[in-house]
Amino acid sequence: MSAGRVTEGMLGRRLLSDLRASTHRIATAQRQIASGRRIDKPSDDPLATHNALRLRSELAGIAQDKRTIDDTKGWLDTTDSALGTITEVVHRARELALQGANGAIGQTERNKLADEVDQLIETAKSAANSSYGGRYVLAGQDTDDAPYTPGAVDAYDGDTAAIARQIGPGVSVQINIPGVNILGNGATDAKLLRTLRTLAADLRSGNLPGLRGPALNNLSSNLEDVTSARGTIGALSTRLEAAESRLAQVEESTAALLSANEDTDIAKAMIDLSTQQSVYQAALQSGQSLIQPSLLDFLR
Amino acid sequence: MNVSSFMGLQTALKGLLAQQRGLDVTAHNLANANTVGYTRQEAALVASDPLALKAGALANGSGAFLGQGVEVEAYRRLRDGFLDVQYRGQTMALGGHETTARALGNVEAALNEPGDGGIGAILNKFWSAWGDVANYPESQPARQALVGHADTLATAIRALDARLTAVTQEASAEYTQITGPSGPVVAAATEIQRLNVMIESSVKAGRAPNDLLDRRDVLLDELSGYGQVRVTDLGSGSIRVDFGDAALPLVDGTNPPNWPQTLTAPGGRLGALLGLGPLTAGYRTRLNDFAGSLRTSVNAIHSPPAFFNATAGSEAATISVAVTAATVKPGSTAAPGANDLARAIAALRGGVADQRYADLVGTIGANAASVNRQLETSQALVDAADTRRQEVSGVAMDEEVTNMIRFQRGYQASSRVMSTMDEMLEMLINRTGRVGL
Numbered sequence: 001m002s003a004g005r006v007t008e009g010m011l012g013r014r015l016l017s018d019l020r021a022s023t024h025r026i027a028t029a030q031r032q033i034a035s036g037r038r039i040d041k042p043s044d045d046p047l048a049t050h051n052a053l054r055l056r057s058e059l060a061g062i063a064q065d066k067r068t069i070d071d072t073k074g075w076l077d078t079t080d081s082a083l084g085t086i087t088e089v090v091h092r093a094r095e096l097a098l099q100g101a102n103g104a105i106g107q108t109e110r111n112k113l114a115d116e117v118d119q120l121i122e123t124a125k126s127a128a129n130s131s132y133g134g135r136y137v138l139a140g141q142d143t144d145d146a147p148y149t150p151g152a153v154d155a156y157d158g159d160t161a162a163i164a165r166q167i168g169p170g171v172s173v174q175i176n177i178p179g180v181n182i183l184g185n186g187a188t189d190a191k192l193l194r195t196l197r198t199l200a201a202d203l204r205s206g207n208l209p210g211l212r213g214p215a216l217n218n219l220s221s222n223l224e225d226v227t228s229a230r231g232t233i234g235a236l237s238t239r240l241e242a243a244e245s246r247l248a249q250v251e252e253s254t255a256a257l258l259s260a261n262e263d264t265d266i267a268k269a270m271i272d273l274s275t276q277q278s279v280y281q282a283a284l285q286s287g288q289s290l291i292q293p294s295l296l297d298f299l300r
Numbered sequence: 301m302n303v304s305s306f307m308g309l310q311t312a313l314k315g316l317l318a319q320q321r322g323l324d325v326t327a328h329n330l331a332n333a334n335t336v337g338y339t340r341q342e343a344a345l346v347a348s349d350p351l352a353l354k355a356g357a358l359a360n361g362s363g364a365f366l367g368q369g370v371e372v373e374a375y376r377r378l379r380d381g382f383l384d385v386q387y388r389g390q391t392m393a394l395g396g397h398e399t400t401a402r403a404l405g406n407v408e409a410a411l412n413e414p415g416d417g418g419i420g421a422i423l424n425k426f427w428s429a430w431g432d433v434a435n436y437p438e439s440q441p442a443r444q445a446l447v448g449h450a451d452t453l454a455t456a457i458r459a460l461d462a463r464l465t466a467v468t469q470e471a472s473a474e475y476t477q478i479t480g481p482s483g484p485v486v487a488a489a490t491e492i493q494r495l496n497v498m499i500e501s502s503v504k505a506g507r508a509p510n511d512l513l514d515r516r517d518v519l520l521d522e523l524s525g526y527g528q529v530r531v532t533d534l535g536s537g538s539i540r541v542d543f544g545d546a547a548l549p550l551v552d553g554t555n556p557p558n559w560p561q562t563l564t565a566p567g568g569r570l571g572a573l574l575g576l577g578p579l580t581a582g583y584r585t586r587l588n589d590f591a592g593s594l595r596t597s598v599n600a601i602h603s604p605p606a607f608f609n610a611t612a613g614s615e616a617a618t619i620s621v622a623v624t625a626a627t628v629k630p631g632s633t634a635a636p637g638a639n640d641l642a643r644a645i646a647a648l649r650g651g652v653a654d655q656r657y658a659d660l661v662g663t664i665g666a667n668a669a670s671v672n673r674q675l676e677t678s679q680a681l682v683d684a685a686d687t688r689r690q691e692v693s694g695v696a697m698d699e700e701v702t703n704m705i706r707f708q709r710g711y712q713a714s715s716r717v718m719s720t721m722d723e724m725l726e727m728l729i730n731r732t733g734r735v736g737l
Contacts, residue, residue, distance in 0.1 A: 007694035008333065010687055017683060041408040042665025043672055050662035052414040054650070060424035061649050064431040071435045135438060141635035143438055163637050166434065166647060176637075262414060295698040299705075 008294070015287040022280040029273040032264040039262045048261050055258040062251045065168055069244050071133070072165045072175055076237050078132040079177060083230045085127035086182060086192070089120045090223045093196055096120075097219060100203045101211040114203035121196045122150055128179040138179030147179040154186020154193045167243045173236060177229045182222075192222040303351065303366060305728065308721045314369035315714030318345055321372050322707040326700050333695040337518030339379045340695045341510055346373040377510045380692050384517060385531075387685040388524035392568040394682050395525035397675040399474075399572035400579075403467050404668040407583070410463035413661050419456050420657065426453045427649035434642035437630035444625040454608065454619045457591050461616035464580045464587065471576040478526060478570060479560055485543070488523045489550050489557035492516055496538035497554045503537030527566035544570065583664060584616065590656040591615035597653055601644045602629055 032038055042049040096113045099105065125148040128138045135143040139158030147158035156179060163176040184191020195218040202210040325343045332338040350365035357364045412418040429446040436442040479485055495516045502509035520541070523529050527544035534540055534553050543550035544566025548558040565571055592615040595608040605627055611618040623629075631638020 005691045005694070005696055005699070007690055007696040009694050010690045013683075013690075014687070039414060041405075041668075042411060042413055042661050043404070043408060043668030044665075046662050046665030046669050049414055049665045050658050053420045053654075053658040053661060056414065056420060057424055057427075057650050057654055060428055064428045064646070064649075067428075068431060068435055133436065135436075135637065139637075141631070141633065141637035143635075143637035159635060161633070161635060161638065163639065164643065166431070166643050170647070172643065295701045299701065 015283065018283050019280065019287070022276060022283055026273065026276045026280060029269050029276055032269045033266060033273065036264050036266075037262055038264050052258065052262050055254055055261060058254050059251065059258065061169065062247050062254065065166065066244065066247055066251070068165050069167050069240050069247070072167065073237065073240055075132045075135075075137055075175055076233050076240070078130050079137045079175075080230060080233050080237070082127040082130040082138060083177075083182070083226055083233065086124050087223070087226050087230070089124045089127070089196075090192065090219055090226060093117060093120055093199060094216065094219045094223075096203075097199055097211050097215045100199075101208055101215075103208060107206055110203045110206060114200045117196055117200040117203065121154075121193060121200075124183060124192060124196070125150060125154075128183050138177060138182070140176065140178040140180075148183065154184075154197065156180040156183070156185040167240060168247065171243070173239065175236065177232065182225050182229060190218055190221065191225070195219060195222055303353070305725065307351070307366075307368070309718060309725075311367070311369035312714050312718040312721060314348060314371065315717070316711060318343070318370040318372055319707045319710040319714060323704065323711070325375060326703045326707065329695045330697070330700050333697065333700075335514075337514050337521065338695065339377045339510065339514050339517075339693040342376050342378060344373045344376045345370050347371075375508060375510060377508070377513060378693055379517075380689070383685065383689045383692065384520070387682070387689055388521060388529050390678055390681040390685050391521060391524045392528050393678040394675070395569035396567060396572035396575075397671055397678050399471075399569045400576065400671045401668070401675045403471060403572075403576050403580075404664065404671055406467055407464065407580070407664055408668055410460055411661060411664065418661075419453070419460065420661070422449070422453045422456050423654060423657065424649070425449050427646055430642055430646035430648075433628065433630050434639045434646050437639040437642060438636040440625060443628040443630070446628060447621060447623065447625050450607070450621045453594075454621055457587070457594075457616050457619050461584060461587055461591075464584050465617075468577050468580045471573045471580075475570060475573040478573075479563070481560075485523065485526055485550075486557060486559045488519045489541070489543075489559055492519050492523075492539075492541060492551045493554065493557055495519070496551065499537040500554060509537075525569055527563065527568040527570045544568075579667070583660065586656065586660045586663070587616040588614065590653060590660060591619045593656055594653040595619060597648050597651060598645055601641050601648075605629070 031040065039045050039048055039052065096117055100110050100113045128148050129146040130137055131146075136146055136158070137143075139145060139147040141161035141163055142158040143163075145157055147156055148154070149157070158179060160178040160180060162174040164172045164174050166172050180191070182191065183193045186193040186197065188194075195215065198218070199211070199215050201207075202215060322343045322345065325341050329340050348368040348371050350367050353364045353366055355361060355363045413420055415421065426446075426449045429442075429449040432442045433439075433446050477483055495512055499509045499512050499516070502512065516539070520529055520531060523541070523543065530542040532540040532542070536553070538553040539551070540549045540553060541551040543561075544563045546558070546561040546563055546566070548561060550559060550561075551557050563570060563574070565574070591610060592612075595610050595615060598607045602623075606622045607628075609618070609620050609622040630642035631640050
């Protein structure tokens with residue numbers, strides 16, 4: 001056995017397989033640069049693929065939570081502005097009650113005040129019927145129907161069920177305030193609608209003691225209801241802002257992780273590419289000078 | 301003296317003939333420099349038996365041997381059987397890895413991960429659609445979109461399962477084709493048997509059938525890509541070939557091939573094809589686990605009515621959406637704003653189902669990466685074994701051309717000897733004894 005013999009066939013085959021390997025590496029580098037991605041199929045990096053699936057799932061979850069928060073903010077803004085209107089109604093009703101309780105004004109004046117109270121009732125009801133994206137925000141879970149009907153009937157046509165939203169992984173918050181807690185159902189409770197109806201009746205009947213005592217007391221308690229509801233909504237908004245900015249941070253870091261996990265390091269890939277190209281050229285040149293001459297060229 | 305005057309002529313003639321044979325062999329080598337499987341040959345020259353001179357031939361009175369020229373002892377085939385064994389072992393491994401790598405490449409292409417078209421991305425959209433339904437439980441379009449995404453998801457799972465089944469079926473079809481009555485295995489076996497017959501009769505007649513041996517070795521190389529090949533020399537020039545784990549030898553001397561036979565672990569390409577069935581079956585089981593946990597986890601919250609339908613045991617092949625936009629249940633009560641179920645289902649994102657899918661993709665990726673690495677390694681080993689074989693058996697031009705010059709000069713020298721002898725005899729025959737004429 002004559003180890004170390006080198007034949008033309010061996011040279012040719014070796015050159016060919018080296019060139020093939022080099023072309024393959026060039027193609028890989030080019031694909032990574034062109035697609036911008038380091039991983040094209042799971043076998044390129046099984047662990048990174050596994051991570052990519054997890055990170056993409058997290059990113060999709062974050063995007064969904066952000067969408068939920070955006071939507072919820074709109075919902076809360078609508079609720080807050082409805083409650084704001086109702087607050088003004090309570091303030092105005094209080095002023096009217098005080099004016100009506102003044103013994104110096106006549107019944108005609110009181111009747112006018114009573115008419116204004118009737119208008120306030122309509123204002124409060126229409127505020128309570130505020131909707132966001134086609135959903136009545138103060139109707140409990142019965143979001144398809146307006147909770148109050150304009151006019152004389154004050155019955156609450158909603159429920160008291162809570163509506164919740166997920167604003168982060170495992171974090172759910174109640175976002176609705178059932179209108180009945182603020183306006184009441186106009187019948188047996190001491191909520192705003194009944195207070196206002198009583199106020200209007202007292203004004204029309206000139207019931208000064210009623211105007212001085214229970215009316216003002218009830219209005220104070222009603223104001224309390226609205227204010228505490230607005231406080232809840234405000235706190236919730238703050239919480240949403242915090243959750244949103246936290247989500248933005250998490251999204252940024254997750255996206256950075258994902259990018260590091262599967263995106264091409266362009267600088268490195270470019271260097272790889274040009275290295276492989278020069279290797280390829282060198283292989284071609286050496287192949288040309290290796291294979292060309294043989295003893296045959298020197299024999300006559 | 302008892303040495304013939306013409307002996308030198310005879311010696312020169314032998315030299316001429318031997319150098320000529322040497323040139324013939326060189327010509328044969330050069331002609332076959334690019335023939336697949338060709339083994340270079342050489343004319344083994346050996347000095348002829350010497351002429352014994354009896355006692356008194358030398359000055360000291362002893363006898364001696366006088367050389368009588370050269371003869372061709374054999375036309376030798378320069379090959380190392382051990383390298384063939386190595387080469388065939390690596391070719392077998394390469395054949396197996398190539399087949400597995402190609403099949404897993406198809407599976408990976410069907411997965412389409414990581415990307416926007418894979419089940420992972422569809423799953424994300426499915427969970428997000430539940431999130432949208434949780435935000436807008438009253439909304440018919442949101443529920444419609446959810447049902448659409450769910451349907452896409454179920455279709456994608458069924459398609460992946462069908463693709464895995466197809467890979468198995470393609471593998472068994474390929475196996476049947478290779479081992480079938482018109483397949484390459486039986487063709488190679490028949491040809492080897494035919495060569496055995498020819499080689500055996502040549503050997504009996506005392507001839508070395510070098511080129512027939514080359515052809516038989518090429519067939520054995522080819523066969524080793526399909527499965528493990530063990531060759532036993534029967535001594536008479538023919539061989540016995542055991543193939544894979546077949547009970548009977550594939551070729552036994554000059555007997556007709558024993559084929560078809562049952563193989564369970566033949567190695568090589570056939571072994572890889574047989575192994576693809578269990579491998580893809582394993583993937584399908586895990587795909588079933590994924591589809592099953594998707595169905596169970598969603599249905600556990602949504603049911604009744606069930607959200608996904610699937611047959612136990614073949615979840616991936618049968619999963620389908622069982623609800624319409626009208627029967628999707630976002631909340632446990634009928635209230636339009638109730639969204640507790642939708643929220644609970646949306647929170648399943650990243651849960652068991654997602655993990656099972658990611659694990660499946662990771663496993664397929666790891667298997668494919670591993671077989672790709674093995675493929676590279678065995679390719680390198682085949683190249684190395686081939687290089688070593690070529691070191692021994694390959695035709696080197698420079699070497700042959702050098703031999704050519706060597707034999708040419710040898711031939712020239714022998715003919716010069718012959719003409720010198722001729723001149724000498726001319727002197728002896730025509731000029732001697734003619735003094736004074």
